Amino acid sequence: MTTTPEVTSASERTASPAAGQAGPSATLGGDSKRSIEQITLLLFITVPFAALVAAVPLAWGWGVSWLDLGLMTAMYYIGCHGITIGFHRYFTHGSFKAKRPLRIVLAVMGSLAVEGPLVRWVADHRKHHRFSDAEGDPHSPWRYGETVPALLKGLWWAHIGWMFDEEQTSQHTYAPDLIKDPVIRRISRQFVLWTLVSLLVPPLVGGLVTMSWWGAFTAFFWGSLVRVALLHHVTWSINSICHAVGKRPFKSRDRSGNVWWLAVLSCGESWHNLHHADPTAARHGVLRGQVDSSARLIRWCERLGWAYDVRWPGAERIAARRRSPATDAA
Structure with missing residues (x-):
């Protein structure tokens, strides 16, 4: 797989699609959010979150x-x-290469998380790395300054607020490799379909196993609404919490930090400092005791021959990115 370089010039950031490229309609939503998308986004944030809040009394x-x-x-x-x-x-980062079936499976699995179309997600994240915690970063918690009120406002922006802003990321600039792939482009455009599949599988299974509407309802509540809300807030916490607090044992040009208590729920993503110090590394949790289930699954796929050319961070590569102990920040 060929990935888009994470550093682009100012001219590239404003470039229009090249002749012969698929136009804005080739990807769901294009480069701007319409009012209907923002309203739908609000519903997908508030309804699952309400279910998450209600989960404790319901479970009692x-x-x-x-x-x-x-x-x-x-x-x-x-x-x-x-x-x-x-x-x-x-x-986003091309940490490994995947055979075609695995490539498609990963595209569908990610779409089931209900976090937006694949191409838009990748374009946003590549832009985030290009401008991480600087002007141009779509979701830096340091957007408004470093005072406590400014940081609180920035945390809200990085966690949720940025998604309601009119989208500025050019998918043709930051994700042309994905737009050129007709299968991946199709999966990205089918985001609504995969959202429905994601929400309807739990109640279908729950109803069939229990042979009751109540079983379908509780499966929908827990397996769809609560699950989506929990996953969303864990993912958004990588944007907000992991760029505001955490240990920083590795050299990076931003404020990304390692937040250990998010590691299991985030599947290893909260070892965020190493990721920003070495974005293409397939493993983020590289130090002793740092659980990274995503890296483990990549290793299994590699052993099965489904993934290859995996960019594992070796000892020398890790050591080259270490800070001296005196400069580690907590």
């Missing part, structure tokens, strides 16, 4: 079963690894 004595929890966990980690391995490490 009724309303949840092992089947519900199993569906929630399975769907959560399918979508989470689809984002971390697929959308992020593979499609």
